[in-house]
Amino acid sequence: MDKWAESLSSEEFTQIELKLDKPKQVWVATQQVELPGQSEKRKIAIVMNAKNFNDASDINYFITNVDSEHATEEWFVYTYSQRNWVEVFYREAKGWLGLKEYQVRDAKSLMKHFILVFCAYTFILWHSLTGGLRRKWATKPLKTFAEALSAFRTAISYRFVLWLNQNWDVFTAYKKSLGFVWA
Incomplete structure (x- = not known):
């Protein structure tokens, strides 16, 4: 050549x-x-x-x-x-979303794990590009994937605590069915 x-x-x-x-x-x-x-x-x-x-x-x-x-x-x-953007995706998906963190035994389970990671990545990236996370869950501009992920985790935590407060009886019944005492 x-x-x-x-x-x-x-x-x-x-x-x-x-x-x-x-x-x-x-x-x-x-x-x-x-x-x-x-x-x-x-x-x-x-x-x-x-x-x-x-x-x-x-x-x-x-x-x-x-x-x-x-x-x-x-x-x-x-x-x-365009190859750089593929490398950026793998770095962020492996480092932040757990693409390499799997404990599965068959190809079907591995594929499900990959699909969940790809969906989470797409969802977070879409929200950070459209300003969805910035409007309610961040006090500063989201310039990196890590900042968008942090805002996303804040939003999920808030929604979970809100759901938990409204559905306390469901949560305690579930824990009781597993043999746990919840106070």
């Missing part, structure tokens, strides 16, 4: 601007190739931070089985730029 990238002239690269928090210029070249052991052709891309190989300090190679009409230079760059 390096030899192919080195053989390309700067005219063969397309300049694309990544629209991130801080805009970034990249140069992309693509080619359709046949790979050993593959029945169909694949499209490969070289994404660099300079016009030519010798000046580039950041060079990435990508391969896809996506239809070559769809896999344009812009598509490669945009798709690659």
Whole structure:
């Protein structure tokens, strides 16, 4: 791949601007190739931070089985730029919501656990983006997932205590059925 990238002239690269928090210029070249052991052709891309190989300090190679009409230079760059958000999700889901905290024995139970974590993540993120948690459960702007989760936990705790005060007889009957004395 390096030899192919080195053989390309700067005219063969397309300049694309990544629209991130801080805009970034990249140069992309693509080619359709046949790979050993593959029945169909694949499209490969070289994404660099300079016009030519010798000046580039950041060079990435990508391969896809996506239809070559769809896999344009812009598509490669945009798709690659979105990978960070997947990593953010896993960091938050594992660290804050217990994605890695499971004690199950079969695939069905594991899938249920993952679905609950994904739903909780989506719910909290949706509320933090729409301002739902901020309106009632936070005294400051919710800028991080941890702050949104804290506001969510406050809301749930409040709702549970409210329910408990209104349904004390149900709660004590349940505890009594388990053999516990509740005072």
